[in-house]
Every structure is written in C-alpha cells, then in structure tokens.
Amino acid sequence: MHTLSTFIIAFLLACLFAATAHAQHVFKCSDGGNVSYQSLPCDGATLRSWEATPDVVDPSAQARIESLRRELRPERRASGRYRSSRSSKASPAAACERARSGRATAYAKAGLKRDFTLSSHWDNRVHDACW
Incomplete structure (x- = not known):
C-alpha cells in the first residue's frame, strides 16, 4: 500500500x-x-x-481575425464592394475631382461664415467620391 x-x-x-x-x-x-x-x-x-508562459491561441478567434483581415484588405475596398450607392457612373477620378471642385466652390461662397453642417456635408461627399 x-x-x-x-x-x-x-x-x-x-x-x-x-x-x-x-x-x-x-x-x-x-x-x-x-x-x-x-x-x-x-x-x-x-x-x-x-x-x-505563452498565451494559448483560440483557433476560432484566430479564424475570425483572419476573416476580418481578408475583408478589410485594400483590394476589396478598391473593387467597389464598399462604395456608396450615391456614386456616379463616371470614372472614379472624375467623380472625385467634381466633388472636390464643388466643395471648393461652396467654401469660397460661404467664406469665413461656413458652419459645421456645410463642412461635414462636403467632406462626406468628397470622401464618398474619392475613397
């Protein structure tokens, strides 16, 4: 025993x-x-x-991280998958330039009295057209 x-x-x-x-x-x-x-x-x-002691890696969490990385890769964003439905049929460069020109005109017209709403509106339009 x-x-x-x-x-x-x-x-x-x-x-x-x-x-x-x-x-x-x-x-x-x-x-x-x-x-x-x-x-x-x-x-x-x-x-x-x-x-x-090394951290234990959870395989399901690692798979989730990899799927998010694949989803956020630049080539997927550039393909148009994430583009706004408001984007025009024209070439992306032309739409971007048109949005920037419109923003410059609106800022010049408003002068120093432009407010956050105006700036936000035009910055969002430029972002949607250029990105």
Whole structure:
C-alpha cells in the first residue's frame, strides 16, 4: 500500500512539473545603463526575473481575425464592394475631382461664415467620391 501512495504522489508531482514545462524564465538585465530582456541569467545586474508562459491561441478567434483581415484588405475596398450607392457612373477620378471642385466652390461662397453642417456635408461627399 505504501508503494501505491508513493507512486500516486510521484505521478502527481510529475504532472505538476509537466504543466509548467513550457514556461520560460525571463530576466531583465542592466549593463552600464542599457536595459535588456533575455532568457539566460544576466552577466551584470539582474533588475527583475519572472516565469513567462505563452498565451494559448483560440483557433476560432484566430479564424475570425483572419476573416476580418481578408475583408478589410485594400483590394476589396478598391473593387467597389464598399462604395456608396450615391456614386456616379463616371470614372472614379472624375467623380472625385467634381466633388472636390464643388466643395471648393461652396467654401469660397460661404467664406469665413461656413458652419459645421456645410463642412461635414462636403467632406462626406468628397470622401464618398474619392475613397
């Protein structure tokens, strides 16, 4: 009976050490005013040391992040998928230039008395036409 309990205790200790086997020791070192982080003990002064365990990556969260990255790639935005329904049939460069010209005319006409509503309206039109 004594050997069975010794075996169980040894097994539990082995499991405990196996769980922390992936942890690494990190040392914050100072050498003549320079601070560095390393996995080996410091040659100079050790400012701090600790156990660091890597984060567990959730595969479903990683897949979600990758799908969002694919969705936001510039070539997908440039294809017109995200364009406003208000965009004209003309070439994008011509529509952009027309919106910028309209904004400049409206700003010149309003002068220094232009308000946020006017600026917001024309900036949004330029954004929709140019992006």
